[in-house]
Amino acid sequence: MDTVIVTGGASGIGAAVARLAAEQGLRAVVWDLVAVDGGSVVNVRDPEAVAAAFAAAGPVRYLVNNAGPASGGPALAFTDGLAATAGSMELVTSAWLATGPPEGSAVVNVASVAGNLVGTDSAWYSAGKAAIAGYTRHLATRIAPRVRANAVAPGFIDTPRMAGFADSALGRSLIERNPMGRAGRPEDVAAAVLFLLSPAAAYVNGVLLPVDGGWTVSQ
Ligand SMILES: NC(=O)c1ccc[n+]([C@@H]2O[C@H](COP(=O)([O-])OP(=O)(O)OC[C@H]3O[C@@H](n4cnc5c(N)ncnc54)[C@H](O)[C@@H]3O)[C@@H](O)[C@H]2O)c1
Structure with missing residues (x-):
C-alpha cells in the first residue's frame, strides 16, 4: 500500500x-x-519534527503540502509569512526528496488563487502563495521524471477557517459572481489533488490548477 x-x-x-x-x-x-x-503531531515549520516524522513514516510515495496559516489569522511579518507558507513546503519537500522517493512519485502543493491570479489584503499571503507556484515549477523541472510536481489554486472553499464567510457581504458577492453559483467544498479540491497524484496525470507536471468554479476567469 503506497x-x-x-x-x-x-x-x-x-x-x-x-x-x-x-x-x-x-x-x-x-x-x-x-x-x-x-x-x-508535526509542525511543518520544525525541521527536526519533520525529519523524525519521515523516519517514522517508512517509504513515502506521495506528498501533499497543504498546511499553511490563514490570511486572516494572526498578523505575521512579511518574511515570517513567506516562511510559514512557501518555506514550510520547501522544508517538507526537501526532507522527503532526501529519503529517495521511488519512480512514479508525485507531490501536490496547495497554493491559492490569491497567489498568481488575484491580489488580496494580506501581502505575505499573496506573495507566499505565488512563491509556492514558483517553487512547484522549480521542482517540476528538476526532479522529474522520477517525481512529478504540481500545484492547485483553490478559490473560496468552505472550510473551518472560512466559517461564516459565505454569509458575509463579501462572501455572498463572491458566490454571486462565481459561475458555479456556490462556494467550493473541500472535496472539490481533494478530487483535483488525487487526480494530480494519480497515474491518470502521468504526463501532467508543473501546472498550477485553479479549483475555483471559474471565478478567476469570470472577473
Ligand atoms: N479555504 C479556502 O478558501 C482556501 C483557499 C485557497 C487556499 N487555501 C489553502 O488550503 C490549505 C488548507 O486550508 P483550509 O481552508 O483547509 O484550512 P483549515 O484551517 O481548515 O485547515 C488547516 C490545517 O492546517 C493545520 N496547520 C496549520 N499550520 C500548520 C503547521 N505549521 N504544521 C502542521 N499543520 C498546520 C491546522 O492545524 C489545520 O488543521 C491552506 O494552505 C490554505 O492557504 C484555502
Whole structure:
C-alpha cells in the first residue's frame, strides 16, 4: 500500500484529501498541529519534527503540502509569512526528496488563487502563495521524471477557517459572481489533488490548477 503524507490534514481541505486518498486505497498519514486518528503531531515549520516524522513514516510515495496559516489569522511579518507558507513546503519537500522517493512519485502543493491570479489584503499571503507556484515549477523541472510536481489554486472553499464567510457581504458577492453559483467544498479540491497524484496525470507536471468554479476567469 503506497503512503501519502497530507500536511494540515486534520481539517478542511487536508482532511478531505486524506479521506479520499484512503478511499482510493492509499495509506493516508496526516501531519498536523492537532492530533487525529492515523496522524502525528508535526509542525511543518520544525525541521527536526519533520525529519523524525519521515523516519517514522517508512517509504513515502506521495506528498501533499497543504498546511499553511490563514490570511486572516494572526498578523505575521512579511518574511515570517513567506516562511510559514512557501518555506514550510520547501522544508517538507526537501526532507522527503532526501529519503529517495521511488519512480512514479508525485507531490501536490496547495497554493491559492490569491497567489498568481488575484491580489488580496494580506501581502505575505499573496506573495507566499505565488512563491509556492514558483517553487512547484522549480521542482517540476528538476526532479522529474522520477517525481512529478504540481500545484492547485483553490478559490473560496468552505472550510473551518472560512466559517461564516459565505454569509458575509463579501462572501455572498463572491458566490454571486462565481459561475458555479456556490462556494467550493473541500472535496472539490481533494478530487483535483488525487487526480494530480494519480497515474491518470502521468504526463501532467508543473501546472498550477485553479479549483475555483471559474471565478478567476469570470472577473
Ligand atoms: N479555504 C479556502 O478558501 C482556501 C483557499 C485557497 C487556499 N487555501 C489553502 O488550503 C490549505 C488548507 O486550508 P483550509 O481552508 O483547509 O484550512 P483549515 O484551517 O481548515 O485547515 C488547516 C490545517 O492546517 C493545520 N496547520 C496549520 N499550520 C500548520 C503547521 N505549521 N504544521 C502542521 N499543520 C498546520 C491546522 O492545524 C489545520 O488543521 C491552506 O494552505 C490554505 O492557504 C484555502
